[in-house]
Amino acid sequence: MKPFAVILLLVAAAAGAQPATRVEVAAQRAAIEQRFAREQVECEQRFSVSACLDDLRQRRHDALVPLVRREHELAAEERRQRAEAQAQRVREREQVAAQDEGQRHERVVAAHPPSTPASHPVRAQSPEQAAQVRQQADQKADAVAARRRERARERELQQQQRVAAHAAKEKNRTKPLAAPLPLPGASAASMPK
Numbered sequence: 001m002k003p004f005a006v007i008l009l010l011v012a013a014a015a016g017a018q019p020a021t022r023v024e025v026a027a028q029r030a031a032i033e034q035r036f037a038r039e040q041v042e043c044e045q046r047f048s049v050s051a052c053l054d055d056l057r058q059r060r061h062d063a064l065v066p067l068v069r070r071e072h073e074l075a076a077e078e079r080r081q082r083a084e085a086q087a088q089r090v091r092e093r094e095q096v097a098a099q100d101e102g103q104r105h106e107r108v109v110a111a112h113p114p115s116t117p118a119s120h121p122v123r124a125q126s127p128e129q130a131a132q133v134r135q136q137a138d139q140k141a142d143a144v145a146a147r148r149r150e151r152a153r154e155r156e157l158q159q160q161q162r163v164a165a166h167a168a169k170e171k172n173r174t175k176p177l178a179a180p181l182p183l184p185g186a187s188a189a190s191m192p193k
Contacts, residue, residue, distance in 0.1 A: 025071050025074065036059075036060045036063075040053065040056060
């Protein structure tokens with residue numbers, strides 16, 4: 001039987017019955033590589049080596065395509081299984097944490113009965129007290145606004161002082177400014193023709 005026919009049979013067998021594990025894929029790949037290595041030695045002994053090697057490379061590629069495809073499928077399946085296992089571990093950890101948190105909350109509630117939260121403002125008991133609370137809030141807001149206006153005035157004054165200092169510095173420069181460059185038309189007119 002010719003080597004080409006053997007390879008075709010192997011390719012057909014590999015395409016028909018997909019290997020189930022990476023070990024089987026690796027074994028089939030090794031068998032194909034070994035067969036092609038023997039055929040390469042035979043090709044190198046012929047007169048037209050290039051054509052034989054090109055044909056051999058093409059057949060090798062065609063034989064390995066289903067194996068490579070199966071390797072990719074197995075790798076994708078393994079990644080999916082690892083992702084599912086990781087998701088399951090995360091769910092289990094979240095359940096344990098939620099149970100621990102629930103038990104901790106129950107212990108805290110049993111040890112310390114709920115009291116009036118400090119974050120809620122105390123409501124006024126009478127209309128006079130409500131008016132006094134509003135008046136205090138207005139005074140506080142006015143004081144904050146006055147501080148902001150004062151800081152804005154200070155910043156404006158500092159900016160004016162910086163501008164004045166810069167102007168004075170420029171005025172006291174000892175080096176005179178450079179003469180302006182001549183106009184392009186003037187230099188062209190002064191050149192002799």
